[in-house]
Amino acid sequence: MTDAEATAARRELEAATHRRLGVELFNHVWTLIEKPDRTASEIDDMIHAAHASRYHWSKVGTSANLGRGEWQIARVYSVLGRANRRGSTPPDASPGRRRR
Template identity: 60%
Template sequence: MITLKSSVSDEIHKQLAIELFNFTWDLIEKPDRNETEDETMVNAAHASRFHWDMVGTAQHFATGEWQISRVYSLVGRPEPALFHAQKSLALCQNNQLGDFNTGFAYEALARAYATQGDTKQRDENIALANRSAEKVDKESDRVWLLKNVNTIASLSLPIWEGN
């Protein structure tokens, strides 16, 4: 966590982190985004991660890095997508965040490599994501992770059906 001298309360940082994460997710799912919305999506993902820096945990940091990577993959920018996916994976591994989170970090890496056109690295990370998914106890989490992994080769996104 970073200490920032500010009049912004922890509760406001948390509220902004959540709202910006959800706003980013709405843009991720928007099928007909324009260039301005793509830029807004990138900025909102970074802003959410910034606010988590003020009040979050390693879990929030890893998820934020994963979302930033997803956004960069969507806009066709593999280098920052890889950078943030690697940060997500390191946070998962260094903080023992479990197979679900680690699986999504591998999913982000695979998606970033797919965006780059590196099928060898894509497939290696898909295999690692699948291995992580096999170890996820909660069925709905395992299914959601696998739905995401199964869309990497097509660079599409799964449809959220809720729990």
């Protein structure tokens, strides 16, 4: 294997890892959002996992993935009573159609 092939293989593996982590963290956050009685530790986990999922999608995702990540972060803060305007666009809305 040449250096170029090794570099390409490493990048492909890194991309697959970012995708896998983005999906797993996103799904983990939804599990915590749906949990009626979260502990303080689970609340922290939910916040950090939402941001981590968005981070991983920033490395390999589409604009739709990034929008869903922003929306999920906003949803987490909303569920916790800490809502703000950031990420208020639903994940399937076009960038020019921000709902208010």
